[in-house]
Amino acid sequence: MTRLVIRKSLAEFAKEHEGMSEKAAARSVPPGSWLQMLPPGVRELTLQAAGPLLQELEEIRLRIGRPLLFRIGLQEYTVDHKGRPTGRLNEGYCVTRADLERTLQILSQSSLYAWEEELRNGFITIPGGHRIGITGRAVLDKGQVKTLKNISGLNFRISREIIGCSEEVLPYLIREGQVLHTLIVSAPQCGKTTLLRDLIRQLSNGNGALGWSGVNVGLVDERSEIAGMYLGEPQYDLGVRTDVLDACPKAEGMMMLIRSMSPRVIATDEIGRKEDVLAINHALQAGVSVLTTVHGSSYEELRQRPILQELLAWKFFDRLVFLSRRKGPGTLEAVLDGKTGERVK
Amino acid sequence: MLRLLGACCIIAGCGILGFSKGEQFRQRAEMLRCLQNGLNMLEADISYGSTPLPLALARVAEKVGGITQVPFAQAARLLKENNGLTAAEAWEEGVNKLDAEFTLTTEEKSILILFGQGLGCSAREEQIKNITLAREQLRMAELAAEEARNKNQRMWQVMGLCTGGAIVLMLI
Numbered sequence: 001m002t003r004l005v006i007r008k009s010l011a012e013f014a015k016e017h018e019g020m021s022e023k024a025a026a027r028s029v030p031p032g033s034w035l036q037m038l039p040p041g042v043r044e045l046t047l048q049a050a051g052p053l054l055q056e057l058e059e060i061r062l063r064i065g066r067p068l069l070f071r072i073g074l075q076e077y078t079v080d081h082k083g084r085p086t087g088r089l090n091e092g093y094c095v096t097r098a099d100l101e102r103t104l105q106i107l108s109q110s111s112l113y114a115w116e117e118e119l120r121n122g123f124i125t126i127p128g129g130h131r132i133g134i135t136g137r138a139v140l141d142k143g144q145v146k147t148l149k150n151i152s153g154l155n156f157r158i159s160r161e162i163i164g165c166s167e168e169v170l171p172y173l174i175r176e177g178q179v180l181h182t183l184i185v186s187a188p189q190c191g192k193t194t195l196l197r198d199l200i201r202q203l204s205n206g207n208g209a210l211g212w213s214g215v216n217v218g219l220v221d222e223r224s225e226i227a228g229m230y231l232g233e234p235q236y237d238l239g240v241r242t243d244v245l246d247a248c249p250k251a252e253g254m255m256m257l258i259r260s261m262s263p264r265v266i267a268t269d270e271i272g273r274k275e276d277v278l279a280i281n282h283a284l285q286a287g288v289s290v291l292t293t294v295h296g297s298s299y300e301e302l303r304q305r306p307i308l309q310e311l312l313a314w315k316f317f318d319r320l321v322f323l324s325r326r327k328g329p330g331t332l333e334a335v336l337d338g339k340t341g342e343r344v345k
Numbered sequence: 346m347l348r349l350l351g352a353c354c355i356i357a358g359c360g361i362l363g364f365s366k367g368e369q370f371r372q373r374a375e376m377l378r379c380l381q382n383g384l385n386m387l388e389a390d391i392s393y394g395s396t397p398l399p400l401a402l403a404r405v406a407e408k409v410g411g412i413t414q415v416p417f418a419q420a421a422r423l424l425k426e427n428n429g430l431t432a433a434e435a436w437e438e439g440v441n442k443l444d445a446e447f448t449l450t451t452e453e454k455s456i457l458i459l460f461g462q463g464l465g466c467s468a469r470e471e472q473i474k475n476i477t478l479a480r481e482q483l484r485m486a487e488l489a490a491e492e493a494r495n496k497n498q499r500m501w502q503v504m505g506l507c508t509g510g511a512i513v514l515m516l517i
Contacts, residue, residue, distance in 0.1 A: 036427055036429075039429050040428075040429045043429075101431075101466070102429065102431055104466075105431045105432060105465065105466060106427070106429060108465070109397045109398060109399055109424065109465075110398045110399070110424055110431060110432030110435075110464065110465035110466070111395075111396075111397040111398040111399075111401075111465050112465060112466055112467055112468065113391055113395060113465070113467070113468055113469040113471075113472050114395040114396070114397050114398075116395075116468060116469065139468075147468050149467075149468075
């Protein structure tokens with residue numbers, strides 16, 4: 001059945017692309033778009049392959065000697081040398097070393113030396129807040145990764161801002177003028193970060209319909225994914241009262257924000273280390289609400305993890321929000337009361 | 346009177362040709378020295394400021410001025426346009442532009458192009474090594490240019506004047 005859907009979809013792609021000339025494709029790249037980060041040849045193939053579905057693309061993978069891969073949802077496809085989308089990967093355009101090196105030069109503005117910290121972390125954030133994952137040979141210095149060389153693969157993760165996607169869940173996270181301690185739970189690619197981003201924006205700006213006037217929000221963006229900071233500027237709308245601590249370890253960042261910016265809400269993502277629990281405890285003492293996310297698909301699964309087990313047993317979180325991809329990314333499955341375990345939505 | 350005026354014109358014309366040929370030797374040595382200064386500035390920007398290459402090249406172009414700014418300014422402009430050119434390609438365009446405006450020797454051109462091939466595509470230490478190597482090669486080229494200047498500049502100047510004198514003598 002899935003195969004049938006993919007084939008139908010690919011046939012539609014091919015049909016929609018008939019007659020789209022390379023020149024027309026090249027002209028349609030808006031300045032500042034992530035497409036400008038691809039080398040011209042790959043960019044044209046991407047435009048031809050994705051065409052009207054360009055806005056839906058979630059990932060583009062470039063691996064040396066292997067086909068150029070596009071992913072929309074759970075569907076993967078490639079593009080042949082004539083620019084036709086195809087599900088047969090062996091017919092796809094093979095990415096060359098030159099393609100990869102050129103992409104890296106464009107991404108880094110031909111200044112790899114200025115991106116050593118990012119290479120050490122394995123990703124570069126580009127204007128628009130999109131993240132490019134990088135793999136290659138690690139260069140070690142005293143046992144620590146110093147940088148990457150002989151780059152072998154790049155993963156363009158196209159992030160999107162969905163303004164208003166938290167409308168459904170927000171009423172359950174505010175009580176008597178206070179933001180409840182909230183944990184957003186979902187498997188990867190289900191929209192945790194997008195939801196968190198919109199929640200931050202609404203909590204910071206305020207929401208007239210809910211009578212919420214907005215508070216100072218501190219965001220610790222350890223992986224530069226929520227704010228997508230580029231040269232000190234957030235690439236997404238995070239609200240007028242949001243302070244961002246970019247690329248800072250969560251636990252340390254939470255403490256720093258509490259000391260320096262007096263936030264009413266602290267947001268961060270992907271908790272799971274012991275020091276995170278200590279920082280959350282510190283936030284509790286300071287009367288700051290915590291908004292965070294974790295990988296997982298069910299309450300039972302969370303309870304099996306030692307660190308989270310501790311937090312759940314301690315009944316720190318007031319609300320647990322579960323997401324899935326059942327009806328597309330960001331499908332709200334349930335909102336649980338963290339104290340009683342009862343379903344509130 | 347007219348003869349005297351004509352003779353003066355011939356001697357002055359040939360003298361100017363000789364002096365301008367001699368001046369080229371001075372300019373070459375001067376250009377090579379300025380290129381080394383440019384590389385020094387680039388090294389400081391990369392080493393201490395981690396400044397992105399388009400900005401670092403533009404800053405160097407602004408500071409070195411004259412004909413030497415051509416490759417730096419051209420490469421900075423092309424990289425800022427973000428048309429998918431690599432630093433090596435943008436720098437080569439700049440070197441070609443410099444070559445068109447001020448004929449480079451094969452050796453000077455190959456030093457500059459080789460330097461461009463390592464530009465921006467590696468870690469800081471590698472970049473500094475690349476700059477140091479190019480600077481050293483340019484210093485050697487400058488020494489050779491200075492030597493050629495010492496040997497030839499005066500000779501061309503005198504030769505220009507003497508040729509003018511000889512033509513005048515033949516015409517009288």
